[in-house]
Amino acid sequence: MxxxxxxxxxxxxxxxxxxxxxxxxxxVASGEVVGFLGPNGAGKSTTMRILAGYLSPTGGEVKVNGLDVVRNGLEVRKRLGYLPETCPLYTDMRVSEYLRYRFDLKGPSRRHRRAGVERAMERCGLADVQNRLIGQLSKGFRQRVGIADALVHNPDLLILDEPTIGLDPNQIVQIRNLIRELAVSHTILISSHILSEIEATCSRVIVMHKGKVLESSPLNELSHRWFSGSQLRVEVKADAPEVEETFRSLDDVKSVTVHQEDEWACAELTFVTDADYREEVFLCVQGRGWILRELMAKRHSLEEAFVNMTTGDAGS
Ligand SMILES: Nc1ncnc2c1ncn2[C@@H]1O[C@H](COP(=O)(O)OP(=O)(O)OP(=O)(O)O)[C@@H](O)[C@H]1O
Ligand SMILES: [Mg+2]
Incomplete structure (x- = not known):
């Protein structure tokens, strides 16, 4: 690639x-969809602004499609669509008028303008408000105009800085679907604090923390790097202290926590290896004659990985 x-x-x-x-x-390889993560102040927006040619770097080199963003700023901007963190929309322009204006600024041939504007409006669900003043739109619709702006000249690369911020849950789903659609034919770098959104749309994440890149790996490799030891959730009809003592005596158990919910003991078991211990746990439960209502392997969430990466010693 x-x-x-x-x-x-x-x-x-x-x-x-x-x-x-x-x-x-x-x-980032051509065609990749990469999530850009990091706590507040990590440097994500700064990096994205530089990539998009809106801010000059103090040092180092940034190339988009082989072109240096500082030396070939204009050429680079033609090929990328950028949704800034705070979208500087012209509030006294109408939606379609604004998108035409933005199309012209980005410099492709006018022949494609009408089609480009219509396609961007359609994709972002703006057709019904195309004649409304931007200043009179709700925040979510303004955000959609910002995304349409990023798309209007049909760039190969999209840099989206928190595209779903301020949107209601329905719109978040729509924008997420839109990003998935765009992913088929675009390279996308997307920052978000909504980790489920990154999981739903991206195949790789780059994590920044305190101005540095902490991690850059495919999503499915993250959990191996940031966690060790499989975890199980077990619920049996018994008393918590007895359950805790029993599970602690299993081979390879690292830790056990149990709480009582009515007559049920709900246990979380962590083991020292990544093996699947469900069979051992089932046999142990069976041996004690307990009724089992849940035995589930816990999947590590991106949230947990993120917290592990960006707290404690990892970032300093
Ligand atoms: N225009 C500016 N002038 C001075 N400092 C700035 C400016 N913009 C950002 N910073 C500082 O640079 C650092 C990185 O900010 P940046 O906006 O890139 O973080 P971020 O990862 O996008 O955070 P967030 O998740 O809150 O959007 C922060 O310490 C911030 O205060
Ligand atoms: Mg930011």
């Missing part, structure tokens, strides 16, 4: 000496 984004030793220092991005390197 050819490389779409190549970032090498990128550093950005804002006036007033905040080092927002420090020696960051990563790449």
């Amino acid at each position: 050819p490389t779409m984004i190549e970032v090498q030793h990128l550093t950005k220092k804002y006036p007033g000496s905040v080092v927002a991005v420090e020696d960051v390197s990563f790449s």
Whole structure:
């Protein structure tokens, strides 16, 4: 796969000496959909702004489609669509008028303007409000105009900085579906604090923390890197202390926590290896003659991985 984004030793220092991005390197292959994660202030928006050519780096090199974003800013902007964190929309323009204006600014041939504007409005569910003033739209619809703006010139690369922020749950689902559709024919870098959204749309994540890249790996490899030991959830009809003592005596058990819910003991077991211990646990429960109502392997969530990565020693 050819490389779409190549970032090498990128550093950005804002006036007033905040080092927002420090020696960051990563790449994104053409066709990839990558989630950009990190706590507040990690440097995601700064990196995205530089990628989109709206902010100049202090050091390092950033290439999009082989072109340097500083030296070939205009050319790069034609090929990428950028949804900034706070979208600077012209509030006294009508939706379709604004999108036509933005299309012209990005510089492709006018011949494609009508089709581009209509396609972007249709994809973002804006057809019904195309003649409304942007200033009179709700926040969610303004966000859609921002996404339509990013799409209007049909770029190969989309850089979306928190595209679903401020949207209601229905709109979040719609935008997520839209991103999935766009993923078929675009390279996408998307930042979000909604981790389920990243899981639903991306195949790889890049995690930033305190201006640095902490992690860059496919989603399905994250849990192996950030967790060790399988976990089970078990519920049996018995008393919690007895259940706890019994499970602690199993081979390979690292920790057991149990709480009582009426006559049911609900246990969380963590083991020292990643093996599947369900059979051992079932046989143990059977041996005690307990009634079993749940025996479930817990999947590690991206939330847990994120917390493990960005708290404690990992980030410092
Ligand atoms: N224009 C600016 N001038 C000075 N410092 C800035 C500016 N913009 C951002 N910063 C600082 O740079 C650091 C990184 O900010 P950035 O907006 O890139 O983080 P982020 O990862 O996008 O965070 P969030 O999740 O809150 O959007 C922060 O410490 C922030 O205060
Ligand atoms: Mg941000």
